[in-house]
Amino acid sequence: MILTDIEGTTSSISFIKDVLFPYARRELPRFVREHGQEPEVRRWLDTVAAEHGGICQDAMIVETLQGWIDQDRKHTALKALQGMVWEDGYRNADFIAPIYPDAAAALLAWHRAGVPMAVYSSGSVPAQKLFFAFSSAGDLSTLFGHWFDTEVGHKRDPDSYRAIAQRLGRDPGDILFLSDVVAELDAAREAGMRTILVDRTDDYPMSRTGDATHGHARVTGFDQIDPGG
Numbered sequence: 001m002i003l004t005d006i007e008g009t010t011s012s013i014s015f016i017k018d019v020l021f022p023y024a025r026r027e028l029p030r031f032v033r034e035h036g037q038e039p040e041v042r043r044w045l046d047t048v049a050a051e052h053g054g055i056c057q058d059a060m061i062v063e064t065l066q067g068w069i070d071q072d073r074k075h076t077a078l079k080a081l082q083g084m085v086w087e088d089g090y091r092n093a094d095f096i097a098p099i100y101p102d103a104a105a106a107l108l109a110w111h112r113a114g115v116p117m118a119v120y121s122s123g124s125v126p127a128q129k130l131f132f133a134f135s136s137a138g139d140l141s142t143l144f145g146h147w148f149d150t151e152v153g154h155k156r157d158p159d160s161y162r163a164i165a166q167r168l169g170r171d172p173g174d175i176l177f178l179s180d181v182v183a184e185l186d187a188a189r190e191a192g193m194r195t196i197l198v199d200r201t202d203d204y205p206m207s208r209t210g211d212a213t214h215g216h217a218r219v220t221g222f223d224q225i226d227p228g229g
Contacts, residue, residue, distance in 0.1 A: 001175045002110060002227055003148075003164065003188075005155075006121040006131060008180035009198045010103040010222075016123075017072075023089050024082040025069045031085045032058050041084065044077040074122045076150050083127030090134040097131040100200070104137035106222035111143040115227045118146035120164060120177075125149045155184045161191035176227060182208065185216045196225060 007016045035041045036058050048064055049055040055064070068078045089095055110117060119128050125147040133141040146168060153160030165172040172192030179185050180203060185195040197216040199208050209218065219225055 005179040079124040083124040102221040120148040158190040
């Protein structure tokens with residue numbers, strides 16, 4: 001079984017940092033004004049307010065969220081709200097998700113071959129689904145049977161990968177985790193998963209080789225991956 005990261009693995013890091021984050025930062029005030037009383041939106045706004053001593057004004061909550069975007073903070077409430085804002089952008093065709101061609105081709109081939117696949121990303125599950133539904137290769141969201149975000153745990157915590165294996169009903173050794181982040185691969189390996197470092201030159205001009213791989217198998221594209229190997 002394949003478990004894959006998104007940013008830096010199936011798509012460029014620059015899309016997240018240069019397109020999605022600025023869009024969310026810019027559009028959050030409008031989005032909260034228009035949708036702030038909807039139950040699912042309110043849930044996450046109230047979560048942020050409660051963590052900061054009961055912020056009363058939505059404008060202050062938005063400022064807090066924008067600060068978290070600037071810090072690239074991995075907070076579940078932020079990820080959930082960003083995903084809602086990005087949905088507007090995808091559906092309005094303000095942007096599409098640029099997936100690496102080798103990743104799209106491999107994912108399609110693995111799906112046709114019956115390889116089960118899942119996603120684990122720091123972005124919220126709704127944001128993950130939008131990424132693959134509105135990708136440059138078309139709607140790839142149906143290729144994946146399971147989706148995981150930081151609600152299952154931090155990506156650098158081995159317990160997160162143990163929890164994922166349990167939810168999938170699989171032995172960790174039956175799962176191959178793909179990521180561009182060595183620390184995430186270290187955690188997955190500690191949990192018993194097989195691992196591959198996806199080291200893309202577009203995202204990492206200084207290749208990670210030798211000791212920098214921490215002993216993980218290294219590829220520069222999905223076309224070099226044997227899902228059963």
